[in-house]
Amino acid sequence: MSEWSGKRDEVIRLRGQVCYLCGEHVPMDDIHIDHRIPRIHGGSNDFDNLYVSCSTCNLQKGSKSVDEFKTVVMNDLDWFISLQP
Ligand SMILES: [Zn+2]
Secondary structure (H helix, E strand, C coil): CCHHHHHHHHHHHHHCCECCCCCCECCHHHEEEEECCCHHHCCCCCHHHEEEEEHHHHHHHCCCCHHHHHHHHHHCHHHHHHHCC
């Protein structure tokens, strides 16, 4: 097991299978581990910067910070509504 997959399992175990961005339950095979503060903005690989997200949010968020992501969501309500059950 690589160091990263061990860390991934630990993040999922500690935080649960819930996307921290949209609040939805995330199936195990759809889980992406997101850097809350993106690496390019100086975010670390430590647990306090690693969160569970779904692939949809993770790909939308990309290298944005959470605040930037929320701004995008506010500007793209159709996409946000499409996330709702
Ligand atoms: Zn999500």
